Amino acid sequence: MDTPLVGSSPSIQKIREIIRLVSQDTSLNVVITGETGVGKEVVARVLYELSPRRKKEFVKVNCAAIPDTLLESELFGVEQGAYTGAHRKRKGKFEIADGGVLFLDEIGDMSFHLQAKLLHVLQSGEYSRLGSETNITSNTWVISATNHDLKQRIEEKKFREDLYYRLNMIQINIPPLRERPEDIPELISHYTRLYQDKYPDRVIAPLNTHTYGRLCSFSWPGNVRQLVSILQRILLIGCDEETLSEILHEHPAPPDNAPGTTPTTYGSLVEKIRTMAAGTPEAMEAFSLKAIKKTATDIVEKEVISQVLDRTNWNRTHASKILKISYKTLLTKIDRLNISEPN
Numbered sequence: 001m002d003t004p005l006v007g008s009s010p011s012i013q014k015i016r017e018i019i020r021l022v023s024q025d026t027s028l029n030v031v032i033t034g035e036t037g038v039g040k041e042v043v044a045r046v047l048y049e050l051s052p053r054r055k056k057e058f059v060k061v062n063c064a065a066i067p068d069t070l071l072e073s074e075l076f077g078v079e080q081g082a083y084t085g086a087h088r089k090r091k092g093k094f095e096i097a098d099g100g101v102l103f104l105d106e107i108g109d110m111s112f113h114l115q116a117k118l119l120h121v122l123q124s125g126e127y128s129r130l131g132s133e134t135n136i137t138s139n140t141w142v143i144s145a146t147n148h149d150l151k152q153r154i155e156e157k158k159f160r161e162d163l164y165y166r167l168n169m170i171q172i173n174i175p176p177l178r179e180r181p182e183d184i185p186e187l188i189s190h191y192t193r194l195y196q197d198k199y200p201d202r203v204i205a206p207l208n209t210h211t212y213g214r215l216c217s218f219s220w221p222g223n224v225r226q227l228v229s230i231l232q233r234i235l236l237i238g239c240d241e242e243t244l245s246e247i248l249h250e251h252p253a254p255p256d257n258a259p260g261t262t263p264t265t266y267g268s269l270v271e272k273i274r275t276m277a278a279g280t281p282e283a284m285e286a287f288s289l290k291a292i293k294k295t296a297t298d299i300v301e302k303e304v305i306s307q308v309l310d311r312t313n314w315n316r317t318h319a320s321k322i323l324k325i326s327y328k329t330l331l332t333k334i335d336r337l338n339i340s341e342p343n
């Protein structure tokens with residue numbers, strides 16, 4: 001597999017499960033949504049590689065990059081003499097992807113006119129080359145991707161609702177990296193190994209703990225693509241503290257993105273508050289916003305400290321620097337929050 005889907009956050013695990021099921025039934029069109037750089041193409045390729053269609057072509061078309069007039073012939077092909085300059089017959093991407101996958105990237109940017117043509121193919125299972133009357137039967141698995149909110153595009157009358165339902169039989173939404181920070185360490189190790197293999201004659205040392213901590217707590221507005229390119233730069237040409245700050249644009253992760261404040265943390269927090277609220281009358285006496293705030297802080301602090309200790313191999317000096325608390329405060333918190341070193 002060219003690029004495996006790295007990550008084991010609950011959302012990536014769920015996506016992996018959907019991919020496993022959907023790749024076995026390629027009659028269902030798929031739309032993959034998510035911000036730019038989250039891995040939509042990675043997911044599309046994994047779907048293809050696990051499907052029975054992997055022996056045929058995976059054909060990618062970027063609907064936003066090609067002007068409308070060209071996109072039509074690009075998708076459906078051209079018959080010789082169809083228009084001035086069409087000197088020879090040319091197959092379209094639908095035809096090249098026959099038996100395989102047609103990956104329509106940036107589908108939200110396709111013109112209304114072409115949306116109608118695409119809908120016709122999906123409904124009838126047939127199309128014809130430009131300038132030809134002969135119908136060609138389509139046997140392609142259409143996987144689309146977009147970073148637009150298609151529902152909103154429909155409301156704005158920029159996307160056809162009927163096409164939306166045709167394309168969107170299965171929807172896979174990939175959350176931004178800041179919502180699944182637990183995938184960052186895995187991505188860092190995967191790409192570090194990849195660069196070590198790719199540049200065997202260069203010494204590519206693993207990141208030092210400080211840089212590692214900074215990368216793990218950054219909010220990554222450009223998602224995995226941004227992480228991969230910054231990591232590559234750091235690994236290949238090194239990086240001092242000043243450069244690192246410059247690279248990350250002094251863009252600290254907002255508290256929500258700190259390691260550990262994952263949906264799991266949120267879930268356990270809500271669970272704990274529910275338990276507190278459902279307590280006995282005596283327990284209700286102690287129930288107050290102040291108590292909740294303290295419980296919430298403890299849960300979040302425990303998660304964040306555990307993750308940083310984990311990532312620094314329990315080097316408390318380094319961990320306290322990353323957390324920007326004194327060494328003594330860290331020891332007190334480890335003790336009070338009952339955080340134990342793994343065996």
Ligand SMILES: Nc1ncnc2c1ncn2[C@@H]1O[C@H](COP(=O)(O)OP(=O)(O)OP(=O)(O)O)[C@@H](O)[C@H]1O
Nearest residue numbers: 003004005006035036037038039040041042224225
């Ligand atoms: N889960 C992942 N595991 C491994 N690599 C990933 C993952 N997600 C993204 N990447 C890497 O990040 C980069 C961007 O991924 P990709 O092109 O799939 O994003 P995208 O969502 O399709 O972006 P765009 O919307 O800009 O087209 C690629 O180098 C890809 O290999």
